[in-house]
Amino acid sequence: MAHVLEAIPVDPPNGRAEAVRAGVHIEQITIGWMVVEAVIAIGAGVLAHSVLLTAFGLDSVVELVAGGTLLWRLITEARGGSLQRVEWTENRAAWITGVSLALLCLYILVTAAAALLTHTEPDRSYAGLVVAGAALIGMPLLARRKRRIAAQLNSAALRGDAACSITCAYMAGTLLVGLALTAAFGWWWADSLAALALLYWLGREAREALLGARLGRGGCGCGDGCGA
Numbered sequence: 049m050a051h052v053l054e055a056i057p058v059d060p061p062n063g064r065a066e067a068v069r070a071g072v073h074i075e076q077i078t079i080g081w082m083v084v085e086a087v088i089a090i091g092a093g094v095l096a097h098s099v100l101l102t103a104f105g106l107d108s109v110v111e112l113v114a115g116g117t118l119l120w121r122l123i124t125e126a127r128g129g130s131l132q133r134v135e136w137t138e139n140r141a142a143w144i145t146g147v148s149l150a151l152l153c154l155y156i157l158v159t160a161a162a163a164l165l166t167h168t169e170p171d172r173s174y175a176g177l178v179v180a181g182a183a184l185i186g187m188p189l190l191a192r193r194k195r196r197i198a199a200q201l202n203s204a205a206l207r208g209d210a211a212c213s214i215t216c217a218y219m220a221g222t223l224l225v226g227l228a229l230t231a232a233f234g235w236w237w238a239d240s241l242a243a244l245a246l247l248y249w250l251g252r253e254a255r256e257a258l259l260g261a262r263l264g265r266g267g268c269g270c271g272d273g274c275g276a
Contacts, residue, residue: 067200068126074193075119078213081186082108082115088179096173099159100226100243103152104180104219107250110148111212117141118209138205139261146257153250160240169236176227183220187213215249222246 089105092098121134162168194210197203226242229235 064201065126067197068122071122071194071197071201071203071206072119072126074190074197075115075122075209078115078190078209079112079119081190082112085179085183086112088175092173092175092179096171096176097168098170098173098176098227098230098239099156099163100170100223100239100246101173101176103156103243103246103250104176104223106152106155107149107216107219107246110145110152111216113141113148114145114209114212118205121205142257142261146254146261149250149254149257153247153254156243156247156250160243163240164237167236168240169234170230170239172231173227174231177224177231180220180224180227184217184224187217187220191217212253215253219246219249 086105086108089101089108091105093100093102093105117138121138124130124134163170191210191213194206194213198206198210222242222245226238226245229238229242
């Protein structure tokens, strides 16, 4: 992963056009990552009856909406197209992202509470441990590249997407701890408690996305200057 990211120019010699192409490349990597992450996490979460792992996978799906919208905007600029319609679409995507994250928070709250009340014990998921470990390492690398490209483009949306990548790393850390405790010690309640801990980051993402949509900003559902 680090080798692939190092190949992306962050000090482009040909100005903004090269920076936009670098942004397109980094978003393509992000979207590919999120597709794989969502498939593995949701599949493994359902098989293991893990609220925590399933929620992590569903958040990856939500991140695809923001990443796909940002990629489309960058491609539009790379082709010399008008950004007026793209800005409108980004704002719609912000509403979709915010509402989706709010529903995800509700899903976690209800299912985690139900699992605690019924003493539901999730099965071990080594696939979940692997995907969490990969995200914990890879997401900060993606975020660092996005921030450097965003500085060249003066792109608030790309800075916000970098914040999303950091948030994903925090969530992966929480996921890794919860799954490790369940696998190592059989603590059936660790999965649900760790899932509830995700609400700290997911709730903030949802709030920022909805606020950005209301104020006419599009893009990512994170803070740190997220907007159009």
